[in-house]
Amino acid sequence: MSLSGLRASTIALVSATMVAVSPLAAEPVGLRGYNAAIGDSSISGISSGAFMAVQFGTAWSSVIKGVGVVAGGPFWCAKADADDFMNGYTLPIMHATGSCMVGPPRDMDDYLAKADAKAASGDIDPLQNLARQKIYLFHGTNDAVVARSVTDAAADFYRHYLGDAGRGNLYYQTAIGAGHSLVVLQQPAGNRLNDCKDNAPPYIDQCGYDQAGVILQHIYGALNPPNRGQLGGAMQRFDQSLYTKGREAGALSLGENGYVFVPKACEDGGACRVHIALHGCKQDAGEIGRRFIDDTGYNAWADTNHLIVLYPQTKASSYLPFNPQACWDWWSYVDHADSYVTKSGAQIAAIKAMLDTLTAGAAAPATPAPGDGTPRGLTIVDTSDTSAALAWTAQGGAMTYRVQRAGPDGAFVTVGDVKGPSFGDSGLAPQSTYRWRVAAVVGGVEGPPSGEVAAITRATPAPCDNPGSCPIGK
Known part of the structure; x- marks a missing residue:
């Protein structure tokens, strides 16, 4: 899709790695609680999902220990504010499809001042928490949708709060020739995924690079090898309207159903962690089926490492809210107010309610057995x-x-x-x-x-x- 086409509506954004398809519950129900400490949770996303991951990880930095940003930008990039909507709705979308896509982004001091103000008011968690987060960033050299300068700005946003002492928490990959996509290993001939340079649906490019594995290991440390065969865990479909505080899911541009992958060890009560994986524009289940959910590689790593993966879903809307490409809300298309980057933002609150439910069964953490001191x-x-x-x-x-x-x-x-x-x-x-x-x-x-x-x-x-x-x- 051309940039002009994106600008005319909203944005095209994405995700990727092939795994065996897991069973799916016949009827969507609510989520259940698992033995998963909320403070061990993490989030990643591609493009609009990356912008949302930055927003969510900043708003709820007290519980998010790591953030993966694939072709995304800094907090409050689109600068949607109350004054914008007093003067009409065109300004935030122009920022989103202009300086936040083709670049260059606006002055970094604006983004930092907004984050500082929202933290001071209590609308987001204290920003000192960002200094302990593990941050992975990625920009492909063939990305024709989001400019390198935009993801550079996201890196600068995090470096500001990490400081010199936390610089080892950030890793930024810019040397791979991927298009605008979440990147996966090569797949068998006939797979429906893209070549490495592609900038097209389903925005999952095969570059011989296991992005999900890199993200998860940068956040959690060395993990067990992924399960490339039949998965032992199960994919469950759930009703997202249960987590929207009485509003219809469609009013928030959320799909009727979301998905969650639960390893058998977690289903059986073992201690687990939750990772939230956010698709990009035109990558929701209504547009590309379960390709983001099944083919991006997260489940293969989750199955062998006690990781629950939550896949919330957006939904395209051509009326109100106006979101024809099923993007996540990173320019305030839902409520037309700057709360979209805060804890009270409609989509952020819905995702947090899902996370709260999944972690409701957490047991008291066990004291880790001391080792011999050698990593x-x-x-x-x-x-x-x-x-x-x-x-x-x-x-x-x-x-x-x-x-x-x-x-x-x-x-x-x-x-x-x-x-x-x-x-x-x-x-x-x-x-x-x-x-x-x-x-x-x-x-x-x-x-x-x-x-x-x-x-x-x-x-x-x-x-x-x-x-x-x-x-x-x-």
Whole structure:
């Protein structure tokens, strides 16, 4: 779809990885509670879903520990405010389809001031919470829908609140030749997904890149390998109108039904976590069926790692609210007020009600068994041309991890301390070999280092002024 076509209505945005289709309940019902601590929840999204993920993760930063942003922008990007609607409804949509898509975005100070004001008023959680969130960002070099400068602005928004101490919590991948899409591994011939460069429905591109796995491991640390075969868990359909505070789901541009994948271990009462996966425009179940839900790779990772995946759904509407491409509300098309970025925003409140229900059965957390102080399973989850995403298995009692890197000279130096079992290392040279090791810091004492891992950074993509025809790279 052309940018002019997007502008004329709203936005086209997206998601991706093929897994076996799981069973689906015959009749939609309400969600049930599981043994899942709400503070271990996370969220990710593609395009309009990415904008919503940023909004939700910022509004509810007290319970969201990680955010995945694929082709999205900063908090309050469309700048929909009360004054905008006093002067007509055209301004927010022009921001959304203008500076928030083709770029450049507006002054960062505006977005930061809005977030600070909403936190000061209590409409969103304290922004200090953002310093502990794990943030994954992605922009494909063939993305012809959302400009690189927009996702750069999202990275700058998070860097502001992370500060120097939290810089290892952010990882930004910009060296893959994907179009506007959520990116997956190569699929068997005949699959209905796209080639890597594509900027078209279903906005799931095959680039040999397991984006769902990278997102989840940057947030949660090293995970068990995904289940690429028949899934043991079940896909359940549920009635979204139960979570809209008495309003009809359609009045919020939400679909009648949402979906949730529940691993058997979670169904049986095991301790689990919830990840919310948000589709993009023209990617809802009414438009592309269950391809976002079944083919993006989240379920394969969830099945082996005690992860419940919630898939809320929007719905296209050509009247009121005007949302003909089933985008998430990131320019205030529902209630025409700036509450859309806050806890009271209609769609944010509905998603939070779903999350509250799923986590209602959480048991008191068990005290983790102390290990020997040595982080296990250190792995390189991903590399860009200038960054690397590291993950390892959490150690009981370890509050901080110290990351060390060795360059070509072979000497290890400390590059940062981080809370949580992942680290986004940055400032690397393209096509260069590095080694890393990690040590747990307990009570101020650094323990023995992990085993070493090595990786070669990717090449920097060649300049290209025509996304969609740029080299894919390796």
